[in-house]
Amino acid sequence: ERKLKHEDRFQLSLFLKDIGMGVEEQCRFWAGIYSGYKTGGPGGNLWADRSAKYRYGIRHMYGLEGRRVEYKSKTCRRVMEGGGGNLHCPLVGEVEDIAKYLRTRNMNSEKKDKVVLMCKEGKARMACGSLAGCGVDFAGPSQLFSVARNGS
DSSP states (O other): OOOOOHHHHHHHHHHHHHTTOOHHHHHHHHHHHHTTSBOSSTTSBHHHHHHHHHHHHHHHHBTSSTTOOBOOOOOHHHHHHOOSTTOOOTTSSOHHHHHHHHHTSSSOHHHHHHHHHHHHTTOHHHHHHHHHTOOSOOSSHHHHHHHHHHTO
């Protein structure tokens, strides 16, 4: 139950924006999360104490404030490279960790072995597409989400 670091919150917000979440819906989303963080401030919780700052940040991402630049979430390549916060691709790294995770999933062993092999070969995006059940190429997590949700 730790508060997300700025970069992680920023990337999650951009992902939510890219999959179609509107500004007000996103404000409600973060209000629900950050209202649970109690503070000694006048509002008693993180959202109440900093809502103007958080709302501005959300509106800024949508190009409604500041320089009016509309930001996009990171591509898979950028997520795989890491940098900033704790955001990372779970299919990049120690293959044993990936295999251990896959053992907890309800899928046939042939598919698990195929995914582990793709990860060993550095083909994390292919492995991800295989796990999501779509055989198409995608550039980023939000695009994968949309493809998997629409089933095409």
